[in-house]
Amino acid sequence: MPSTIVLVADQQELHAPLTRRLEDQSHSVFVVKDIPEALLYLRDPACTASVVVFHMVLRRQQDAFTLTEICSFRPYLQVILLADKARGTVFDGQTPHANIRILHRSIGPQELLHVVQDAVGAADAQMGSKEEDSEVDLDAExxxxxxxxxxxxxxxxxxxxxxxxxxxxxxxxxxxxxxxxxxxxxxxxxxxxxxxxxxxxxxxxxxxxxxxxxxxxxxxxxxxxxxxxxxxxxxxxxxxxxxxxxxxxxxxxxxxxxxxxxxxxxxxxxxxxxxxxxxxxxxxxxxxxxxxxxxxxxxxxxxxxxxxIPPLRERRDEIIPLAEKLLKRHMRPGMVEPVLSEPFKELMLQYDWPGNVRELENLMRRLLVYQSEKMIFGDLERAIEHSRTKARPVLPVAVETAEPVAAAAPQVAPAIASITDLAEVARQAEAKLLLEALEHTHWNRRQAAARLNLDYKAFLYKLQKLGLVGKKDKTTVPQTV
CATH class of the missing domain: 3.40.50.300 (P-loop containing nucleotide triphosphate hydrolases)
Incomplete structure (x- = not known):
């Protein structure tokens, strides 16, 4: 079936033989000279390309991200990157999108033609009927x-x-x-x-x-x-x-x-x-x-x-597909992808995921390290039990904590009569939060900073600002071993 193929090369004569052979097979060939022009064309909703061949190295992370995103909303698009191992690409050491293939640029013209023909076949197979594309809802609820x-x-x-x-x-x-x-x-x-x-x-x-x-x-x-x-x-x-x-x-x-x-x-x-x-x-x-x-x-x-953006617990139908996608993202080349068992999937669907996608991603990375569901099954069960005994707020955490803090310390609330008083109450609440994090981590300041999602230097600055540690003598906070 004839297809539209995009060839990206700053020296267009590099693809002249390939262009002629593809056109002889009734394919439409669109040649562009640089990466920005190619990405601009591929982002266009009217673009009909099924295969794109890059005869230049992608070195900007943003170009790689854009290309991956294009592959996400055009799942049939096949991408071929011709790279030199000595120069590399931004995908080095990472697993790119399933439809992105990286080949050595020394590949021969005939071999490259076969690769492109295979890519056209794969694109046709994934594209399916045009009716499926027309079912996409054009509006967000x-x-x-x-x-x-x-x-x-x-x-x-x-x-x-x-x-x-x-x-x-x-x-x-x-x-x-x-x-x-x-x-x-x-x-x-x-x-x-x-x-x-x-x-x-x-x-x-x-x-x-x-x-x-x-x-x-x-x-x-x-x-x-x-x-x-x-x-x-x-x-x-x-x-x-x-x-x-x-x-x-x-x-x-x-x-x-x-x-x-x-x-x-x-x-x-x-x-x-x-x-x-x-x-x-x-x-x-x-x-x-x-x-x-x-x-x-x-x-x-x-x-x-x-x-x-809704929390993950309100998008439970996305948990398993997201988990499988995150597994593929963090897999090293040559690694065998773990298969999520049905009991493990059921357990994942029962959990509220207070850390949302970031927590799910960390769990999948842990699974790749252990290569065994049994080693994290118990952790997930305990997390579910803990979440059932602890009510999760519907509104953002920072908003919900404002009322409980006032309820827990009613003697402070009546004293707020000015901006100065309000600043003092805020200072006391922040100091209390920092101390609780330190106590929970046994006074390990790096872990406490991570628990509060703060940069370590910013955490130390807050300790100093609130008088929890001196500017020079920092022994008031127990040191970690």
Missing amino acids: ADENGPTVFTTPFLMRVGMADVPVLLHGETGVGKEVMARRLCAYSPRANKPFLKLNCAALPSELVESELFGYEKGAFTGAAVDKPGKFEIAQGGTILLDEIGDMDIRLQAKLLQVLQDGEVQPLGSRKTVKLNVRVLAATHRDLRRAIEVGTFREDLYYRLNVVNII
């Missing part, structure tokens, strides 16, 4: 809070819209993965994609990371440093955990988004920006606006499109 069920056409529309997007969801549901998918479908797919975790760094460092600084702007600023906004020119920036950003910094961020320009710290010049902003949070920002920890004007500036 939505409620008053925003879309919660996504189809590829919906994500493509949002990606191509080039507007700010606010991603909501519990920790581990895949907010960054969703952000990267939107970027892969956007006109900025081949431009920089940068991420900044607003909760992992002190507000002073977040400010310098975002906006940059000039030499001498503060102690330690030995050289000029561009901020992430400036580095991401033409591309996309993800502000992860935006709900944890300092209120003062929120005002400056709002100004940057409104004016479309940034002024580095210590500089008099401004830099015009052309950056798409995506933001993600596990917090209820409307509640945060009510209590005064998040600016309402910034919320409406970011909330052009609001995507709520």
